[in-house]
Amino acid sequence: MxxxxxxxxxxxxxxxxxxxxxxxxxxxEKQAYKTLCYVVKDLLAEKRSKFAKQYKxxxxxxxxxxxxxxxxxxxxxxxxYNLGMESVFKSALKQKKIDINSLYAMEPDAGLGNGGxxxxxxxxxxxxxxxGMMGTGFSIRYEFxxxxxxxVDGWQMExxxxxxxMGDVWLNRREDESFIIKFGGTLKEEWTDGKxxxxxENYQPVMAVPYDMYISGYDTDAVNxxxxxxxxxxxxxxMTAFSRGEYVRSLEENTMAEVxxxxxxxxxxxxxxxxxxxxxxxxLVSASLQSILLKHIKKYKTLDNLPDKVAIHINxxxxxxCVPELTRILIDEYGYDWDKAWDIVTRTLTYTNHTxxxxxxxxxxxxxxxxxxxxIYQIVLEINRRLVQKLNEVYPGDIAKIEYMSPxxxxxxxxxxxxxxACHKVNGVSKLHSDILINSIFKDYYNIEPDKFTNVTNGxxxxxxxxxxxxxxxxxxxxxxxxxxxxxxxxxxxxxKYKGDKNVLESxxxxxxxxxxxxxxxxxxxxxxxxxxxSIFDVQIKRLHxxxxxLLNVLQILHMYNVIKDNPNADITPRTFVFAAxxxxxxxMAKQIIRLISAVADLVDSDAAVRDKIKVVFIEDxxxxxxxxxxxxxxxxxxxxIAGKEASGTGNMKLMINGAVTLGTLDGANVEICEQVGKxxxxxxxMTAPEVEELxxxxxxxxxxxxxxxxxxxxxxxxxxxxxxxxxxSKSLLTNSFGTADAYMTIADFExxxxxxxxxxxxxxxxxxxxxxxxxxxxxxxxxxxxxxxKEYADNIxxxxx
Ligand code: GL7
Numbered sequence: 001m002x003x004x005x006x007x008x009x010x011x012x013x014x015x016x017x018x019x020x021x022x023x024x025x026x027x028x029e030k031q032a033y034k035t036l037c038y039v040v041k042d043l044l045a046e047k048r049s050k051f052a053k054q055y056k057x058x059x060x061x062x063x064x065x066x067x068x069x070x071x072x073x074x075x076x077x078x079x080x081y082n083l084g085m086e087s088v089f090k091s092a093l094k095q096k097k098i099d100i101n102s103l104y105a106m107e108p109d110a111g112l113g114n115g116g117x118x119x120x121x122x123x124x125x126x127x128x129x130x131x132g133m134m135g136t137g138f139s140i141r142y143e144f145x146x147x148x149x150x151x152v153d154g155w156q157m158e159x160x161x162x163x164x165x166m167g168d169v170w171l172n173r174r175e176d177e178s179f180i181i182k183f184g185g186t187l188k189e190e191w192t193d194g195k196x197x198x199x200x201e202n203y204q205p206v207m208a209v210p211y212d213m214y215i216s217g218y219d220t221d222a223v224n225x226x227x228x229x230x231x232x233x234x235x236x237x238x239m240t241a242f243s244r245g246e247y248v249r250s251l252e253e254n255t256m257a258e259v260x261x262x263x264x265x266x267x268x269x270x271x272x273x274x275x276x277x278x279x280x281x282x283x284l285v286s287a288s289l290q291s292i293l294l295k296h297i298k299k300y301k302t303l304d305n306l307p308d309k310v311a312i313h314i315n316x317x318x319x320x321x322c323v324p325e326l327t328r329i330l331i332d333e334y335g336y337d338w339d340k341a342w343d344i345v346t347r348t349l350t351y352t353n354h355t356x357x358x359x360x361x362x363x364x365x366x367x368x369x370x371x372x373x374x375x376i377y378q379i380v381l382e383i384n385r386r387l388v389q390k391l392n393e394v395y396p397g398d399i400a401k402i403e404y405m406s407p408x409x410x411x412x413x414x415x416x417x418x419x420x421x422a423c424h425k426v427n428g429v430s431k432l433h434s435d436i437l438i439n440s441i442f443k444d445y446y447n448i449e450p451d452k453f454t455n456v457t458n459g460x461x462x463x464x465x466x467x468x469x470x471x472x473x474x475x476x477x478x479x480x481x482x483x484x485x486x487x488x489x490x491x492x493x494x495x496x497k498y499k500g501d502k503n504v505l506e507s508x509x510x511x512x513x514x515x516x517x518x519x520x521x522x523x524x525x526x527x528x529x530x531x532x533x534x535s536i537f538d539v540q541i542k543r544l545h546x547x548x549x550x551l552l553n554v555l556q557i558l559h560m561y562n563v564i565k566d567n568p569n570a571d572i573t574p575r576t577f578v579f580a581a582x583x584x585x586x587x588x589m590a591k592q593i594i595r596l597i598s599a600v601a602d603l604v605d606s607d608a609a610v611r612d613k614i615k616v617v618f619i620e621d622x623x624x625x626x627x628x629x630x631x632x633x634x635x636x637x638x639x640x641x642i643a644g645k646e647a648s649g650t651g652n653m654k655l656m657i658n659g660a661v662t663l664g665t666l667d668g669a670n671v672e673i674c675e676q677v678g679k680x681x682x683x684x685x686x687m688t689a690p691e692v693e694e695l696x697x698x699x700x701x702x703x704x705x706x707x708x709x710x711x712x713x714x715x716x717x718x719x720x721x722x723x724x725x726x727x728x729x730s731k732s733l734l735t736n737s738f739g740t741a742d743a744y745m746t747i748a749d750f751e752x753x754x755x756x757x758x759x760x761x762x763x764x765x766x767x768x769x770x771x772x773x774x775x776x777x778x779x780x781x782x783x784x785x786x787x788x789x790x791k792e793y794a795d796n797i798x799x800x801x802x
Pocket of ligand 1 (some may be wrong): 118648
């Protein structure tokens, strides 16, 4: 958008006067921040209205992206950047003696997600918009997002994240477009004119109120919307109870309803089978579908053409209730018969699987499901009945297989099977992951309908992760290859011609140093530790989960500690190990591992012989805005999950595009990163996914893999040298009585990891060679852009022409 400095100043002044009754000169910092956000929101609203009008005339197909999570992070800088207005706002504010960076710093992260899955949804909203596509995200307006983490004596403590206090500036409430959602109750069945009519009675009504958040894209006419539903009671106050003097009771109904959108479940890669969670899921699904269909019918007067105009995407199984709910609305509210309704449902819905972890595959006890959602349960049973009939024809008599594939079996409703049965496209999120889906967990479905299955390797909103969080690097790249890469990430390949170019390598090193200094400053402020910016910055930043093997990293650090203790002159390249990770609140082993990292940090730091060679830092409260500081400073990107378990990873891509070299297993998208950069530009180690499988088949006993070095490290866990004894961790690795010790094969991969770490230390010493690796990583990261991923979704899954 083209605005001059004076015009911007005017906008700020007028807005500030209207909202706060003062000019921007007299505003407090908080008022200035809010004013700026409101002005930006207005600009987006104006663009949105033009875009929506154009789109309406075109009658194109659009996508609705349903996700229980959108990890939005901050929006202010991103919106200004995308609108191309950062510098004009900066100078207008500067004239008023306001530093735009201090306003940026006031914005809380909208942490409406746990980790990779939620951040991916936000990256895709950015890409859809940047590609000029009409795409709407649907989620929940959690009053409290992902908890704030503090580490106290090594233990993780969780605190509520009241993001709305400063974050609600971006939301537009649209109360008059609310919908009623029905929970519980009973069903009445009546036959009239040979037709069965089902009436839902005695239910608890909850009102879903939408809040819109505008999503900007880079250099585009499009502005999209993220619609966040908030729950409230349709009856604000029970007047009878109130007049009896029962004040608390008079508000009870409202409180019960509001609790549905109160807080994000902090579960990542596993499920929380709680009653409230299914209510959240149904609120999202029912409200969104009601609004989509209402809009569609207003425009087209029929729902027959829904699949031609609308793609509804189910992001992981969390919104899988879309399957029965869309069927229900078509039948109960729009009078379709089953076959016609089911045809529309299957042609409209698509599904992405994001994990093979069995503890994350959602299942609900039938008793809970039927009590909360009686009509939906009835529909699920009918879907199941028809499917089983069909499967009996394909796999006659194979009861075990049919049961495995059924949406309802063994007293449970299984959400993945519901999606597999209904969606016309199903995809995994990296080549390896999609292969595992079709060869293993979804094999039986694949055998019947192979064309249904496809892969879309994840991608990132690289303009946020490179251009905005590392403007120094982006500007060097622009000077070298021009700015085509800002639209087309594959143009980064142009950098390859600077391989071995001394000047360019030196510039890259300088920029890395600047970003490392910035991170060192943050660490000194946040942790009170001074780290050396000339040491290798080796980072592992992601949720804490055993399969991600932060433990492997820590064990190797303890080994390095021993090497230095044995020989203080040992040839060890100084290293700073940076960790940041939240653990799910009830996940004890993950919390123990955080405690171990803190204990190792203390051990290393208290030892004069070691502390100049290695430093261990656990930075608390990992979130999008913190990632934006850590990632540009990273040199080694730890992607060390056991092969076969990390569906894709996206942090690996963000780190790569900032020049960090991956130290990883051949898991998830690491496989494709390796394909891109070649084996010389990545540090690979560990078993491959088939080797892991093979070892399980043969029978895995970790004790056979314990080398003398590792034995020494494992003994440290229980010797007391770390201040506390980490018996649970030690036991989980070695002596689980059910023969499932070391479920993530940390011990089997240790030796190979240790050697890879040794290579890292050696190769880093040749600064130009290492920087060349870094350059190749940046140059080859283009394929991992969300623009590419979303184009593939549009082409192969949503059938939307761009
Ligand atoms: C995840 C995967 O674990 C992660 O590998 C993937 O990159 C991400 C996005 O596809 O989805 N699945 C999942 O349940 N969570 C993830 O981050 C929480």
